[in-house]
Amino acid sequence: MIEEDILLEFGARKLHFKKGEPVFSQGDLPKYYYQIISGEIKMNNYNEEGKEFIQGLFSAGNCFGEPPLFLDRPYPAGAVATSDTSLYALPKETFLKLLHSHPNTNVAMTVNLAQRLYYKAIMASEISSQDAEHRIITLIDYFKNVIHENEEAQYKVTLTRQQIADLTGLRVETVIRAIKSLEKQGELSINERKIYR
Template sequence: MIPIEIIEKYDAVRRFYKKSEIIFEKDSFATHYYQIISGSVKMNNFNDEGREFIQGFFTVHQCFGEPPLFLERTYPANAEAVEDSELICVSKPNFLKLIAENPSVSIIMIKNLAQRLHYKSVMAAEISTEDSEHRLLQLFDYSITYFNFKKEQEGFHIDLTRQQMGDLTGLRVETVIRTIKTLEKKSEVKIVNRKVYR
């Protein structure tokens, strides 16, 4: 994402968040640009029954929650630290100044937003039309690229819990567990020490 040395020129501050700490809440107005130095963050919503739906996970060097900075809108989801995390933040006016004064950063932001929009489009289509096997395989394949999962001896480790897989695909945890076992029998995935590999 944006090189830290550029962000720091625009009165950026570093903030630390403990695991499960809320960074911002749904329907609040966007005031800062956030980029992850260490740790990870998820953006989520809850339905009327209290079930969580994860909009996405974000890790080191990624940013999150920036679309409302350009739209004068509120956040469409909550942001929560998945683990202890350090973020670098810059106020909205300074972020917009940064973008205006650094055309190369504008290209980075456009690519990032386009990738995220592509992910949302793909997953929306999968959730509305495809069976559980297809949904999970699409999630795994996209996540390998988007979350930069590392290839290990057994393959790409899908570093998501069964609950997170369900929250990202709209499936119940029980369905995720059954489907992964089916995919293993079909040699689509490997399970080693309860870890899923693609």
């Protein structure tokens, strides 16, 4: 997202998190801009029954958690490393100075936030009104076309069935049945338990 040399110029620190370690918790006040060097972060929260809902998955080069940083509001979800992860952390005040002094980075940040809002709007509609198969295809297509910008004939889905369930508000059993149905319809293919679109 932000070029590494710019982050380092502004004094970003490298932090390391083990798999399962939280970066921040739901309700914490944001203090840093975070950008992943390697590994993966998920932002999630839980409903009253304890069911996890994944708000987003972020990998190398992605930033996460910045909307509350701009708004100075508590995080609506927590962030946890899903693998050993290294990231840059830049204090809020310094991050804002960086954006003021680098207009192109500021525009790129705005585009990134707009993409996330667009995704949230699509998924809110899908979750409230569409069947499981439609939700899953919409999610996979979003990851294929927007997140990974993959234009190849076949896209290997990197999400687990559990992650698909947590991102779409479905049960994992429903996801498994829907994926098998989508395979029969020719919308997906499965090879050695890996999903391709």
